[in-house]
Amino acid sequence: MEHIAIIGSGFCGTALAIQLLRNAKGPLRLSLINRSGRLARGLAYGTRSASHILNVPAERMSLFPDQPSDFLDFARRQMPEANPGDFLPRRFYGDYLQDRLGQAIAEAAPGVRFSSLCEQVLELNEQGDYLHLLLDNGQHLDSRKVVIATGNFAPATPAPLKALESDPRYLRDPWAPGVLESIPSDARILLLGTGLTMYDMALALQDQGHRGSLLALSRRSLLPQAHRDNTSHPVLPELPPTFLDQMGLNERLRRLRSLIRQATEDGHDWRDVIAALRPATPQLWQALNDKERDRFLRHLQPYWDVHRHRAAPPVAQRINDLRDSGQLRIQAGRVIAASANAQGILLDIRPRGASQSAAQHFDYLINCTGPCTNLRTVSEPLLCGLLDRGVICQDSQQLGLETDAHYRLRNARGVVHPDLYLLSPMLRASHWEATAVPELRGHAAQLAQLLLS
Template sequence: MQRISIIGSGFCGTALAIHLLQKADRPLHIRLINRTGPLARGLAYGTRSASHILNVPAERMSLFADKPSDFLDFARQELPDAQPGDFLPRRLFGDYLQQRLTEALANRPPVVTFDGMHAHVIDLRREDNQYRLCLKDGRKIDSDNVVIATGNFTPATPGVLTHLLGDSRYIDDPWRTGALQGIAADARILLLGSGLTMYDMALALQERQHRAPLLAISRRALQPHGHRDNAEHPRLPQLPSNLLVEGSARQLLARIRTFVRDAEADGFDWRDAVAALRPVTPALWQSLDTHERGRYLCHLQPYWDVHRHRAAPIIASRIEQLRQAGQLRTQAARLVSATSTGAALQLQIRPRGHQELRTLEVDHIINCTGPCNDLRHLDEPMLSALQARGELVQDDNRIGLRVDDHYHLLDAAGRAQSGLYLLSPMLRSHYWESTAVPELRQHAETLARQLLG
């Protein structure tokens, strides 16, 4: 009997398990391992907050590419008036994942067995043509194939704040259960970062009746644009033939800008032009060498992110209301230092384009810089152990792990690790687009077929 262990049960791990349960036609044992929390929800969809809304319309959130309305059909059991272009609660998507996993388990072939378990895998070793998973509680599990599907990791703490780790005034992980509970309604708060996580935290604080104005800072103060409201199946512009020509990041940007301008001149919305780029984004990314990818990450990625990873219309509207009411201000600045002054924190920030420092006092700092994929800043024993033995390698730009075209992790010698796979946002080092459901569901289905092939 083939044994497959999936480490992580957020979207990636759950989607893979469902495809395996549905497609297996021979003896198979699937083990789905989650460190904490319920199976099939993960970090993003375990929330119960009403302000946490999906950033993708319902029609594009199906687990199955060949059944695009599957999530919408499920959602209509609770929200009968839900439309394809609606942006629905993340909580509802978590319910959907759990329900589809339950159904796949109930309908699996008799030769397929399943074990969902809570455990912390701290090491993974290749022994006698199989993998041995070492758990924190001392147990060991053997498996023929292992898929690392660990999802997004917590934000990295900037060097100027490391001395505040463990201090209740610094919230290093905004997604930790109860992270905001100790914050008084009149507390002065610095939100470090101005992306989608900042939006979530600002609205979560508003839900808690927070009264004091919020300040968000980031290097450029760029903020995610909003989606259009109920834009169903927009017509997409045709991609130009010269888009995939190899060149520098600057040249690629110039070609993309020309494409977007031409599309707008032809009557398309810029969002349609960005959507048209989606199928070829992996090829665009792979056309850049390591140096040019680094230049892109340093200079261009923030601009791409605010156009590509947009907020639901209602979220963008609420953020604008906070801004208009004076409850949220965003500034382009860099945090230089943080010093404890009694109960408060005295900060020095350097506004963009200025040499002089500005001093301010806050009661709390919330790290909203987004997920970190740099192994140097992660407390992940399993990944650290594999890296120390040269059995996995971080890409040169430290945004993911090196893999081949079949999801095998590569070792330090560049060899594919037989039986060891990656299915997570850490695939961005190879594909770039590997954070949203439409791409991840395709990766999950492709890997499932490969494992069963």
């Protein structure tokens, strides 16, 4: 019997398992392995906070590309008044994934066997025709095909903050369970980063009655743009065929700006142009050489991110209210040095454009810089071991792992492994867009077809 093991049961692992269960016609053994034991949750959808809402309208969050209203139909069981353009609580989405997984298990074809294992995979080795997995309980699992479907990793500690790593007042992982609960309500807090994670932390602190000052710091102080209220469904502008021609990064940017100007004159919103780009983004990314990719990441990514990864309107409004009240301040600058003593955390902060830094005291520092993508620094023995042995290979920009067009992982020599696959935000190395449901659900459906063919 064919055996497929999926390592990770957040969105990617769950979506792939559901696609396999729904489409497998003959005998199949499917194992879903996750060390937390929380199926279909992951970091994004494990939250129970009502303030943590989806950053994508309900109408675009279906698991199934061919059933666009599936999530909305599910959500209306709990919230009958939900509309297609609403931004719903993330916990609803975790419930939805669990429900659809249970349904797929119950309705699977005869001979399709599903099991979930609450274990961590420590090692992967080849043994004949099988991939041999060593679990942290000492047991072994043999599988013909393995899919690495791990999610995002906790933020890395920036070099100037290394002295704080063992200090409990430095919160490196903002998504660790209960991480904010011990913070006194009057604490002075630095939020390092001004993206969507900062938004989540600021609102979670407000929900628990925080009264102390909040300073959000990033090099450019860029904030995520807000989605517009989804009361209309504009026809997206068409990309000119020549937009996909081979060209340098500067020329591509010039044409994008021109396209936005033209679309605005035609009655569109800049958001429509960004949406129209999404299907072409992998092709555009793959057309860049390493030098151009490095330039994009260094100079343009911060601006791309705040326009592409937008905040739900209610979230953006609450952040604006916090700023208007004076409790939340946004500053452009960087931390030059850090130390800690009994009175708190002392940071030397250099404002953007300044030549001198100034000392500031805080009671807590929360790392909101986003997921770590340098896999050699994450606490993940499976991936670190595979990298050390050259079984898998990270891309030059350290965004993820190298794969071919069929999701098969490449080794350090560039050779694809016929039975080892990737479905994860680490697909950014090849696709750039590999973090949101609309892209990842498509990857899950395609990979399921490949695995079953």
